[in-house]
Amino acid sequence: MSSISDHPLRYKLANELHARPFPSMKAPCSAAYVAIKQPEDAVSRDRAQDLAHLTALLDRHGAPHPQPGATHYYGQIGKYWLKWEQHTEFVTYTAFSDGVVARPFDPAEFDVFPSDWLENAPGQRMTSILLNIVPRPAEDVAVTGSLDEWFVSESLAASEVLDGAAIMAGDFRIDLNGHLRFAVFAGAQTGARRIGRIVQRLCEIETYKTMSMLGFARVRALQPGLNELDTKLTGLMGTMSDERASAEETLHDLLSISAELETLSARSSFRFGATGAYEALVDQRIAALREERFQGRQQFGEFMMRRYAPAMRTVHSAEARLEAMSSRSIRASNLLRTRVDVERSAQNQTLLESMDKRSDLQLRLQRTVEGLSVVAISYYAVSLVGYLLYPLTQATGMSKGMLTALATVPVVLLVWWLVRRLRKSVE
Template sequence: MFSSLNHPLREPLSKELHARPFLRIDGPATLSHLAIYSERDEEIHARLLATLTAAMGLPAPAPQHNHYTAQKGDWQIKWEKHTEFSTFTFVDTGAAGPQEELFRGAAMRDLPDSWLAQLKESVLVAVHAELRCGGDAEQTRKQVQALLPGPVLVGTKVLAGGEVYCDWLVHEDHFSRFLVLDLGFREAQAGRLIQRLFEIETYRMMALLALPDARRHSGFLGKLDASLSVFMRRMEQPGEDHDDAYLLRELTRLAGQIEASAGLETRFSASAAYEKLVLARIAELREERIEGFPTIAEFMQRRLLPAMQTCGSVWTRHQQSATRVARAVDLLRTRVNLAQEEHTTALLEGMNRTARTQLRMQHAVEGLSVAAISYYVLNLSGAALRALHAAHLSLDPDIFEGFLIIPVVAAVVLFTGRIRRLGHDEPQRAEHK
């Protein structure tokens, strides 16, 4: 009854804490670890697991699960699905043979060739690990230089009960090698240690995926900065409007190019996250120095940190370049807007001068119109007066016409002024409506 009160995510979130159990290894063992990464085929991880379990006669994996473990006699398999990659870890506790048999990949000996062929070019990490205990571990320690002939041999005491040796070299069989000596591990410590070592190598390689992109992008940023500097120098020089338009188009093109590469942010941020995981897993080893050997932390400090700093600096430079381009576009757009405003102001001033000239001409025409209308009115009045004089009316037409000049002109001036005021008032009334 109480189960009906639970939030639907309570059970899956609670199980998440136990979704990735550590390896449990009792006694000597040989192990192999593969990390599968493919940008083109997202379904390869589940497909490889399903194919392998069917070929090996193991229980089928549950759908939509990110973890799988199975055991067959002395041999066991562990599969984990991560965000970008999946890992296969094979453990064989019954194949601990003589020294010459170390790092022969006994844990992968029975894997079908058809399954291995499906891996194609998706293997990003391949590691063989050997766990030796007690007296066998003491004997194996004497053969470390022969087993790990790389130019840099890392050796360290871990977890206050064992030693780890590795050369971080991909050998002729295309596998790296870890040698783990159990000199007093407590229960389950060996499995946890080896899993951490596999995770360090896997996360290290995942972190380094950003390095080729950083190198390519650094060249792109160099060309972009050079082009931007040329455009900025041209902006400092006075030029024609069409030159500003050209610069604005080119700067916009640069902005588009740098925004098109903004997708690299996901790769660089993932690289930084993987670097933190590497450092966290190294800290969990609780290393102690073996005289004459660099520790894993020292090796990563010298070899991994510079690559990660390169990636970080390239992305910081990308952001700075994007800011510079955006600022240049804003400055040039402001200059273009100011130039357009100056042109608009000059155009309006020209229109004002034209309007004033037209107004003066209109006033002159109105003055001439008053004179012309008055002349015609006086002529008509004179004609009327002469007609009355011819009808024997006692008046002098010339004298009377002279008296009419001032009233007629005044009447015409008032009449034309009223017409002009009506013309000005009509648009204002239309706006109020």
């Protein structure tokens, strides 16, 4: 086989597809999950802090450290297995242990994450989950009894997933201990890796749902400002049709509104884009579970359609509104700028006409002065010619006055012709 040089990133890129395997979990077991996000006002996310925070947790249990610059980790800490993942905006910790839990959703299961360690986290908790994974009872009545005991029925979503491999349930409510609850009833034939995939997807659905709701919160904060700017923009566009209003002042106000809209758009573009991406991930994770109805209860997809989708439509509507307002302000500014240019052209035309009149007056004055200059030059020229002709008085018998009179007309005509020729050559 002929040798060929590999791209330096070939193996790294190929291994990235296998770097984050699903956890392997056997029923019965429990899991604790937390997602931490650095504050919105952080200038830039420091990934080294996330890695240092993970290392601090591992040191408490004497567990080996991840590789430098790692974005994922899987290892054992005490009786738990820990799965850590670093994402674009947040990091997640999943700790799970095998065995029967004496008390379902016992908050003590979250003690794997010490309180002082959580207080020193480089960010804020976006969501935390307690998961209870138990074998599926032979009778569905037992499942119904557990669901009625563990969850709020009004918002409970429960469905069979992966062709009947398990039943998953949750009410998406935060309990008194600050955690959400999800339950998985795994079938007898369901393998450990499949259970791990179900648990992983449940955590991802909740995390991506929460992250996408940040866009909804951003829209609520933007709504009063958008309403105010929309009112101003509509008023200014009405002012444009009033010929008595100053076009330049209206243009200045329009440009100010356009600048505010562009600033809002720039500050919100990332959050709106991230919201759309997270929404797509939520839909994909739910679709991958292949839900089937369980005892007539609402499915996760139906819950999202009724409770989650309206919030996402609000975000998309606000994004479209902001873009439409920005485009409208730009179009209005262009129209008003055209009007200002036309008015300035009219003013320039008036100014040019005034300059033409001044030039005409100046030309007339120049011609008047030119006539006077002919007279003045002729006067001095006749005097000089007279001095030249005075010696001829004795030869001709003419007086000096007669000779001067005879020379005046030719001299004046000659001076006039020379001045006119000079003016034509200049023009």
